[in-house]
Amino acid sequence: MSHTSEASGPTAPEQPRPGGTRQAQKEQSRRALLDAGLRLLEHQNLSSLGVRELTREAGLSPAGFYRHFRxxxxxxxxxxxxxxxxxxxxxxxxxxxxxxxxxxxxxxxxxxxxxxxxxxxxxxxxxxxxxxxxxxxxxxxxxxxxxxxxxxxxxxxxxxxxxxxxxxxxxxxxxxxxxxxxxxxxxxxxxxxxxxxxxxxxxxxxxxxxxxxxxxxxxxxxxxxxxx
Missing domain, CATH: 1.10.357.10 (Tetracycline Repressor, domain 2)
Incomplete structure (x- = not known):
């Protein structure tokens, strides 16, 4: 005799809310840009740094930079x-x-x-x-x-x-x-x-x-x- 009651199976883990995931990804991208900036600025001035160089170091697209900084x-x-x-x-x-x-x-x-x-x-x-x-x-x-x-x-x-x-x-x-x-x-x-x-x-x-x-x-x- 089979049992099909929902209570018999393991409880599925609660999924993270999409909004929270997006916010975490946004913070992660922002942090990646800041950390990449610090690495590059070990060897050059901020005035000589370009957005493409920075985003390449951070592993992001240039368009992604402007979602975080003007x-x-x-x-x-x-x-x-x-x-x-x-x-x-x-x-x-x-x-x-x-x-x-x-x-x-x-x-x-x-x-x-x-x-x-x-x-x-x-x-x-x-x-x-x-x-x-x-x-x-x-x-x-x-x-x-x-x-x-x-x-x-x-x-x-x-x-x-x-x-x-x-x-x-x-x-x-x-x-x-x-x-x-x-x-x-x-x-x-x-x-x-x-x-x-x-x-x-x-x-x-x-x-x-x-x-x-x-x-x-x-x-x-x-x-x-x-x-x-």
Whole structure:
């Protein structure tokens, strides 16, 4: 005797909704374009990159590019946001550090070096395009670094030794720290891959530069120039 009840068979797996599948495919294509851009921009500037070259690297058609970005400038601005999101986390981590000044300096340099190793394509993109030929990307990088400087200034002002500093002075000090961070990251990027000796030289110079900034910071209030 045969049994034909629907309950006797295994339950069919629930099929993904078509809308969800399309969205996932769209995100996958967008990610492929961004990743392809990072790979190609390891060796060239954004201003020299073409849509056909990018889509060929991503395995997509040129028409597919325009479903995600208006132009390559917009793709570059998105890469800036991605790159500086990770840099933002690094800055917050450094600002949260506590301990003796010499220990903090050592930890800061170690964090920068590790960040460059873990995010090399993004950091190289920032270093290359910060003064590159694509104005919207330059402006996006400048705006993000200015925001980081403001955040750093607020964090410095909240510290006990920030008492007595004016807002412009805190921004000036924060700017020194942010510029030092960016310059140190760029130096690590330019070091020969795997050269421990080069990394040690860069780290030693970066430590001395931070010590110099820290010494000036400790003496600034006592020796600041008179205000007109």
């Amino acid at each position: 132009d390559l400038d917009e793709l570059g601005v998105v890469l800036v946001a991605e790159s500086l999101a990770s840099l933002h986390l690094m800055i917050r981590r450094i600002l949260a550090e506590q301990g003796e000044p010499s220990e903090l300096i050592d930890r800061t340099i170690a964090v920068i070096a590790r960040h460059v190793r873990e995010h090399r394509p993004h950091m190289r993109f920032l270093a290359r395009e910060r003064h590159g030929g694509v104005q919207p990307v330059r402006e996006a990088i400048a705006a993000e670094l200015a925001a980081f400087t403001s955040e750093t200034a607020a964090a410095l002002g909240a510290l006990p030794d920030g008492a007595g500093w004016s807002e412009p002075e805190l921004r000036m000090l924060a700017g020194l720290y942010v510029e030092h961070l960016v310059a140190t990251a760029a130096a690590f990027l330019e070091a020969p891959t795997g050269s421990r000796a080069a990394e040690r030289r860069i780290a030693a110079l970066a430590r001395d530069q931070l010590r110099l900034i820290s010494i000036g910071r400790r003496h600034w209030l006592a020796d600041r120039p008179a205000q007109d």
